[in-house]
Amino acid sequence: MAAVAQIGVRSETFSRARLLGAFYTVVGLAILFFFSRNTHVGELATLGLNTVQSVKAIQLPDIIVPVLPVTAILGALVTLLGVWQMVRGFRTTGWLLGVASSAFLVSFLVWAARGTSFSLIGILSASLQLATPILLGALSGVLCERSAVINIAIEGMMLGAAMTSVLVANLTGSLWLGFFAALAVGALLAAWHAVMSIQFKMDQIVSGTVINIFATGLTSFLNQRVMQVYQNLNNQVTFPLLSQVSPELGRIPILGPLFFDQSPIVWMALILLVVIQVALFNTRWGLRTRAVGEHPRAADTLGINVIRTRYINVILGGMVAGLGGAYFTLGSVGRFDKLMTNGRGFIALAAMIFGNWTPVGSFASSLIFGFADALQVKLQILSGQVNIPSDFLLMLPYIVTMIALAGVVGRVVPPAADGQPYEKQ
Amino acid sequence: MRRRIFVLIALLALAVIALAACAPAPTPAHTPAPPTAAPAQPPSAPAPTTAPAPTSAPAPTTAPAPTTAPTAAPTTAAAATTSGYKVALVTDIGGIDDKSFNATAWKGVQDAMTKLGVQGKYLQSRQQTDYEKNILEFVQEGYPMIVTVGFLLGPATAKEALANPNVKFAIVDYSYPDCYPGAVVGKDCGSNNPIPNVRGLVFQTDQAAFLGGYLAAGMSKTGKVGTFGGLQLPTVTIYMTGFQSGVQYYNSKHNTNVQVLGWDSKTNKGLFTGTFTDPDKGKTAAQSLIDEGADVVLPVAGLTGNGAFTAAQQANVYAEGVDTDQCVSVPSACPVLLTSVEKNMDVAVFNSIQSAINGTFQGGTNYVGTLSNGGVGLAPFHNMDSKIPATLKTELDQVKADIISGKIPTGFATLK
Numbered sequence: 001m002a003a004v005a006q007i008g009v010r011s012e013t014f015s016r017a018r019l020l021g022a023f024y025t026v027v028g029l030a031i032l033f034f035f036s037r038n039t040h041v042g043e044l045a046t047l048g049l050n051t052v053q054s055v056k057a058i059q060l061p062d063i064i065v066p067v068l069p070v071t072a073i074l075g076a077l078v079t080l081l082g083v084w085q086m087v088r089g090f091r092t093t094g095w096l097l098g099v100a101s102s103a104f105l106v107s108f109l110v111w112a113a114r115g116t117s118f119s120l121i122g123i124l125s126a127s128l129q130l131a132t133p134i135l136l137g138a139l140s141g142v143l144c145e146r147s148a149v150i151n152i153a154i155e156g157m158m159l160g161a162a163m164t165s166v167l168v169a170n171l172t173g174s175l176w177l178g179f180f181a182a183l184a185v186g187a188l189l190a191a192w193h194a195v196m197s198i199q200f201k202m203d204q205i206v207s208g209t210v211i212n213i214f215a216t217g218l219t220s221f222l223n224q225r226v227m228q229v230y231q232n233l234n235n236q237v238t239f240p241l242l243s244q245v246s247p248e249l250g251r252i253p254i255l256g257p258l259f260f261d262q263s264p265i266v267w268m269a270l271i272l273l274v275v276i277q278v279a280l281f282n283t284r285w286g287l288r289t290r291a292v293g294e295h296p297r298a299a300d301t302l303g304i305n306v307i308r309t310r311y312i313n314v315i316l317g318g319m320v321a322g323l324g325g326a327y328f329t330l331g332s333v334g335r336f337d338k339l340m341t342n343g344r345g346f347i348a349l350a351a352m353i354f355g356n357w358t359p360v361g362s363f364a365s366s367l368i369f370g371f372a373d374a375l376q377v378k379l380q381i382l383s384g385q386v387n388i389p390s391d392f393l394l395m396l397p398y399i400v401t402m403i404a405l406a407g408v409v410g411r412v413v414p415p416a417a418d419g420q421p422y423e424k425q
Numbered sequence: 426m427r428r429r430i431f432v433l434i435a436l437l438a439l440a441v442i443a444l445a446a447c448a449p450a451p452t453p454a455h456t457p458a459p460p461t462a463a464p465a466q467p468p469s470a471p472a473p474t475t476a477p478a479p480t481s482a483p484a485p486t487t488a489p490a491p492t493t494a495p496t497a498a499p500t501t502a503a504a505a506t507t508s509g510y511k512v513a514l515v516t517d518i519g520g521i522d523d524k525s526f527n528a529t530a531w532k533g534v535q536d537a538m539t540k541l542g543v544q545g546k547y548l549q550s551r552q553q554t555d556y557e558k559n560i561l562e563f564v565q566e567g568y569p570m571i572v573t574v575g576f577l578l579g580p581a582t583a584k585e586a587l588a589n590p591n592v593k594f595a596i597v598d599y600s601y602p603d604c605y606p607g608a609v610v611g612k613d614c615g616s617n618n619p620i621p622n623v624r625g626l627v628f629q630t631d632q633a634a635f636l637g638g639y640l641a642a643g644m645s646k647t648g649k650v651g652t653f654g655g656l657q658l659p660t661v662t663i664y665m666t667g668f669q670s671g672v673q674y675y676n677s678k679h680n681t682n683v684q685v686l687g688w689d690s691k692t693n694k695g696l697f698t699g700t701f702t703d704p705d706k707g708k709t710a711a712q713s714l715i716d717e718g719a720d721v722v723l724p725v726a727g728l729t730g731n732g733a734f735t736a737a738q739q740a741n742v743y744a745e746g747v748d749t750d751q752c753v754s755v756p757s758a759c760p761v762l763l764t765s766v767e768k769n770m771d772v773a774v775f776n777s778i779q780s781a782i783n784g785t786f787q788g789g790t791n792y793v794g795t796l797s798n799g800g801v802g803l804a805p806f807h808n809m810d811s812k813i814p815a816t817l818k819t820e821l822d823q824v825k826a827d828i829i830s831g832k833i834p835t836g837f838a839t840l841k
Contacts, residue, residue, distance in 0.1 A: 048716075051715075051716045117717075118716075118717060119716040119717060121716075122712070122713060122716030122717070125712075126709050126713060126716075129709060129712075130709060133705070223522065224521070224522055228522050231756065235756070235757050236735065236738075236757035236758075238735065241739065328704075328705055332705050332732070332735070333704040333705055333708055333731070333732045333735050334735050334757070335704070335731065335735075335755075335757060337522075337523075337702070337704050337728045337731060338522065338702075339702055340702070340703065340704055340705065340728075342700065342702065342703045342705075342706070373709075374709065374713070377696065377709060377710055377713045378713055380687075380694075380695065380696040381651075381686055381687055381696050381713060381714065381717060383689065383692065383694035383695060383696075389694075390657060390694065390695070390696070391657075391699075394697070394699040
């Protein structure tokens with residue numbers, strides 16, 4: 001902050017506001033320049049509002065727009081706003097970022113779809129799916145770290161839960177038993193983490209790593225020795241999509257394919273998001289959790305049981321991670337394959353940090369990641385239009401997340417006592 | 426400050442996990458591992474000064490040193506009876522249980538274990554740095570024959586094969602010489618010449634995928650079919666290219682305009698998930714293709730591809746399997762599988778092992794699996810048999826005959 005003020009003092013002409021204006025002007029010009037290339041007047045782009053999955057849904061006409069006018073108008077708009085900001089300055093500038101990034105995104109999409117079509121709803125629906133396991137992992141992280149226990153074992157908990165859910169569901173023939181078994185395994189591994197890091201005050205990173213290695217090894221071993229041998233234990237088990245349960249929901253245009261052609265676990269994640277956000281900031285439990293995470297000594301003085309609060313939070317976090325694990329199997333693919341979480345637990349941790357240790361922030365960063373991931377798949381399919389090698393497109397989610405969050409979030413502040421074991425005096 | 430340290434530790438921990446993952450997996454056929462230099466070094470032999478570096482010495486090559494121990498020939502293992510013959514296999518990253526690529530190659534070794542009584546053992550590569558390490562491990566254990574699985578193992582296999590001329594190698598999906606003009610031997614490619622102790626097993630998969638594409642085009646109602654790959658490797662794109670050529674051939678025959686999404690062999694661009702081990706990603710990739718209208722999906726991505734079958738099931742469209750008959754290896758996918766584009770690596774691996782035992786091992790040459798020698802082909806239609814029109818089946822037979830006779834080009838360069 002001090003540095004910014006200094007710059008402001010040093011030079012009136014290059015104040016932060018002017019720099020911001022210059023930046024948006026450049027963005028506007030970039031839209032005008034890049035997204036008018038390789039296209040011609042009158043070329044159309046089609047953005048589909050229907051997915052094949054929801055053929056039963058009421059069909060909407062696709063959005064068909066002319067490419068050049070759209071990109072020209074949006075580019076000019078952003079340029080004008082940027083120039084205005086440079087010359088006169090707006091009172092608040094937060095909304096500028098929203099306008100500029102949406103204009104950039106829309107122009108890019110329209111430009112990428114020039115002369116062809118792609119399913120807009122498909123991208124959005126896939127974003128939500130891709131964001132779900134990351135969101136659940138991040139929520140698990142929020143629960144643990146808000147009470148000052150670092151949990152890098154989310155990956156391992158997810159993996160263990162994913163395998164257990166398939167095993168139990170196939171053994172018992174009940175999806176719900178598989179589901180609860182996943183939660184139980186998450187809780188069990190979390191309890192282990194809690195005992196090691198809270199009771200024995202072991203380094204929390206080491207304890208988490210131990211669990212990750214344990215889960216990786218055990219699931220790979222059991223997968224190979226048990227599930228490969230008795231293939232009936234790895235039959236496909238998935239929750240029916242909501243639209244399969246109640247077709248009326250699936251028939252709603254846009255919302256149907258977007259929200260109801262989804263696994264119930266997607267909904268559970270969204271509900272959990274709201275519950276945890278409200279609980280963390282508006283309930284007694286939430287206040288205590290945050291107190292324990294920020295200043296355990298003070299919390300203890302006020303009569304809060306620090307150790308018990310941490311135990312409860314870590315185990316709850318483990319159950320949420322277990323739900324994330326169940327997403328991979330019961331909510332998505334339906335079978336277990338070794339190492340199928342593929343590092344989502346770690347991406348979730350990053351999402352939690354970018355989200356500034358809040359549920360809503362974590363949701364935003366997982367959505368950005370999911371959207372960028374879904375977008376890069378579409379761009380690869382449209383490879384004729386977008387001349388970028390697939391290797392680079394595969395990096396897109398990571399790059400976009402970093403840029404978007406570094407630009408918007410800036411400095412994040414972890415809970416003050418994060419990672420420190422508590423010793424009663 | 427403290428936070429920084431934690432982040433550092435977290436990164437370290439990540440590395441630890443990655444490293445832990447590449448620890449050799451437990452293997453079903455456990456052979457008592459001989460001490461590294463044992464086969465070459467009889468206990469009575471006066472130890473030559475160069476010998477006692479057991480861990481680093483590539484056993485077979487240093488063996489013949491002591492003239493006082495003529496009985497301990499380095500080739501004793503190879504000359505032993507069939508039942509004692511040991512065969513090792515090094516997988517690519519997908520691992521032995523990917524139900525397609527590596528699993529099929531391993532089945533070749535398993536067949537040799539049951540039919541020829543050889544002792545088989547494998548090591549799984551978790552990352553690319555494991556390739557050479559795993560091969561070396563088996564060389565040091567004195568295995569007379571090592572099968573390496575996958576295009577990416579090419580350079581590592583060449584290096585070890587050249588260093589250990591007494592060990593027989595068979596490599597799936599690769600052949601030598603592999604150097605292109607300007608390539609640096611040992612860095613960009615393995616060898617400028619055929620390697621006398623290596624048999625390359627390559628597959629003209631585009632021929633089978635051509636049939637798969639033709640079938641897909643014939644079954645598509647939306648006029649769009651889709652495909653995606655794991656990584657953009659020639660052994661992956663050969664499927665996609667053949668598939669596209671098959672669709673185009675169908676179009677020219679039937680005057681239709683079935684489009685292929687996810688791959689274009691003209692621009693060499695398409696849809697890749699970047700991994701062979703992520704079914705959830707495969708599911709989203711397939712969904713994305715389906716959203717664009719594809720109603721037949723061909724995933725060429727190992728375990729990642731298995732997720733595509735779930736997507737196909739949910740959207741009620743067709744899919745095709747790869748490498749092996751996936752209706753058998755992934756039974757739950759059977760209801761959506763039109764067929765599988767088979768690449769019979771198991772047969773090729775088995776034959777190489779058999780020839781190595783018989784003494785007819787053709788090192789320095791390559792086996793090319795084609796439609797005509799049965800090295801590649803389409804799997805049975807299983808449940809779909811009744812849904813595929815008889816005329817389409819007859820056409821497929823005709824197309825197959827025409828590919829074999831060379832009448833139809835399948836779009837990919839001929840392998841040698």
